Amino acid sequence: MGRERIRDRQNDDGQSGGGRAAVYALFAIVVLASAMGNLSQTAVNAMLGDIMGEFGLDVDLGQWLTTSYMLVLGVTVPVATFLSRRFSVRQHVLIAMTFFLVGAVADLCAPNFGVLLVGRVLQAASAGMLMPLMQTIAMTRFPCGRQATAMGIAGIAMGFAPNIGPTIGGAMSFSFGWRSFFVLLAATMAMLAVAAVLAIRPSDAPDRDARLDVRSLSLSTLGFGGLLLAFSEASSFSVTSPFVWAPLALGALFLALFVRRQKRVSEPLVSMEIFTSRQYRAGFIAQNLLNASFMGVTLVVPLYVEGLCGGSALDAGVVLLPGTVAAFLLNPLAGVLTDRVGVRPVALVSGAFLATGAVLMSFLDADTPLLVTTLFQAVRAVGVSGLVGPLTSWSLARLPGPVVADGSSFCIAVRQACASLGTSAMVLAIAAVGASSAGVADPALAYQAAFGFSAVMALATLAFIAVKVR
Known part of the structure; x- marks a missing residue:
């Protein structure tokens, strides 16, 4: 019954409530608020040194500022489906903004690490x-x-914001101190909250009687949390360490139990009806391959530039800059082209750019000019920017309205895990190959192995698109 009310609410809001202007205002507010969240996720990476220095933290403890963000984001995403049923869109947005605003103020005023x-x-x-x-x-x-x-515009929040985050965070931390970044976040979110109050009209909740299935939430948290923790720890510990295999095994078990429960309860946290759509299944796999391919590159490129080529943090930022610009310009363009010519040509061309750039980067060495590295990274970034929005919109397009939120939530949660897996695999490749070839072979082999993993995932993405995306 609740799912039917969601369909009615979506249909009504699409036809009334101020028409297109109201929809555009709502969408703009949510995109900008989401961009703030993704900006915050990566910006702290560039500020971590200053934060650790002020609070006297070691690296292992300081890294929890980034690890915890990834873990909590991944386990919170499935709850969005419950919020979409239990609360109106206006309430949903304001609840999320309140969480963010309180968090930003807490960080701004934080007297200690806790x-x-x-x-x-x-x-x-x-x-x-x-x-x-x-x-x-x-x-x-x-x-x-x-x-x-629309999904291409949303890609700015998913692609541009996290890419520009380290640049903004590093610049503000250097110029005004790391707390200044949280002033920016709090002020921006406060303005967006005011805009939300003024622009988003009150409406009835789709299902005020909806109840949160605590058991499903617990299984989801333990499942996704275990996987994300295992993949995160894999970059610091051996694969045979209990810090890796124990959360991995338990995470997989709890996730399987979560999926099983969703098929048996009348009001699931995430409806597994999403997987009855062949198009959703194909898009789901393609997006996970894509995230495994590209997310770790933003970590490995600075390591390569600074550790192997002797460059500076500024040099690393310049190498990554084209990807940031590409995400801002090409995400909306890819969405427009998809609406006009269909997803297949856009995805194939973008997948070819991704694969070409990723393969070329697997041949980088210490003597490669940074200009060439920047060019290869730009080619790869063009491919990523051309795939994020089109694959997301295509995968969700055939789902019934009431379960679109379920499909979106589950895919985002799994994408987080795949991105973490890809990043850990690249870091492990650097550590393993570097250790085995120390003093014997070209030290570039370690980075070539890491970029090689990204290339394999990129080629798999292109091959899958060629066969399944039509």
Whole structure:
């Protein structure tokens, strides 16, 4: 019954409530709020040294500021489906914004590491609530023929914001101190909250009687949390370490139990009806391959530039800059092209760019000019930017309206795990090959192995698109 009310609410909102202007205003607010969450996720990487210095932290403890964000975001995402049933869109948005604003203020005023960590957790929870909502709005409130365009615009929050995060965070930390970044976040989110109050009209909740299945939430948290923790720890410990295999095994077990329970309860946290769509299944796999391929590159490129080529952090930022620009410009363009010519040609061309750039990067060595490295990275980034929005919109396009939020939430959660897996695999490749070839072979082999993993995933993405995306 609740799912039917969601369909009615989506249809009503798409036809009334201020028409297109109201939808555009809502979408703009949610995209910008989601961008703040993704910006915060990566910006702290560039500020970590200053934060650790102020609080006297070692690297292992300091890294929890980034690890916790990834973990909480991943386990919060499935809750967005419950929020979309239990609360109106206006309430959903304001709840998420409140979490973020409180977290940003806590980090701004943090007297110790504990308060700072709590603030990060609240911001991550907000991001997990908003990203599925953003995609659901794009797919259910925009008319057919405009959904890929909307998803391309949403790609700015998913691609541009996290890419530009380290640049903004590093610049603000260097110029004004690391707390200045949280001033920016708090001020921006406060303005967006005011805009939300003024622009988003009150409406009835789709299902006020909806209840949160605590058992499903617990299984989801333990499942996704275990996988994310295992993949995160794999970059610091051996694969045979209990810190890796124990959370991996338990995470897989709890995730299997979660999926099983969703098929048996009348009001699942995430409806497994999403996998009855062949198109969703294909898009789900393609997106996971894509995330395994590209997310770790933003970590490995600075290691390569600074560790092997003797460059500076500024040099590493310049190498990554084209990817940032590409994400801002090409995400919307790819969406427009998808609406006009269909997903297959856009995905094939973008997949070819991704694979070409990734393969070329697997041949980089210490003597490769940074200009060449920048060019290869730019080619790869063009491919990523051309795939994120089109694959997301295509995968969700055939789902019934009431389960679009479920499809979006589950895919985002799994994508987080695949991105973490890809990043850990690349870091492990650097460590393993570097250790085995120390003093014997070209030290570039370690980075070539890491970029080689990305290339394999990129080629797999292109091959899968060629066979399944039509």
